[in-house]
Amino acid sequence: MREAAVLREGGVGVIATDTLYGLVAAAANEEAVRRVYKLKNRAITKQSIVLISSLKELAYFGIGLTEQREQLLTRYWPGPTSIVMPCGTAVPEYLQCGTHTLAFRLPSDEPLRAFIHESGPLIAPSANPEGQPPATTIEQAREYFGDTVDFYVDGGERSGEPSTLIALSEKDEVTVLRKGRL
Secondary structure (H helix, E strand, O other): OHHHHHHHOOOEEEEEOOOOEEEEEEOOOHHHHHHHHHHHOOOOOOOOEEEOOOHHHHHHHOOOOOHHHHHHHHHHOOOOEEEEEEOOOOOOHHHHOOOOEEEEEOOOOHHHHHHHHHHOOEEOOEOOOOOOOOOOOHHHHHHHHHHHOOEEOOOOOOOOOOEEEEEEOOOOOEEEEEOOEO
16 A cells, blocks of 8 residues: 555555544654654654554564463453553653653554554554644544645544553553543
């Protein structure tokens, strides 16, 4: 898919995620991530959720999978729950923002997971400037970002409800941070 290649090459786009429209960029590309933050007028200290296509991709971020952790994660994934986890020390500052944690989501939408598999893990904050409501249609996203992004992929109307956000401690204890779509 052409859009996945654009993201691998450092581009930024708007796609429908499993919850809302997301302003997406390759998590491994610092310049593209910073571009997303600038487009959203988002504080660089505020982390973005990283969409992954499989549990195996957590290893890219220094997150090991014990049998217990894998069982816990598969209770929530795939699905619209984002999980904040402690990450490895090699994770760049521009992703973990000094917190030594990252939020991940493994979407249940198979075509979306296939896209992420092709593009690589993506940061995917909601497609809206800070302080504005998240885009629920591609038309609304275009109103927000116009020609400042490299592509738009129309996925129909989204619910407008963000993902549920939970935190997972080093000891695999779960804390609900935000109730959202389940």
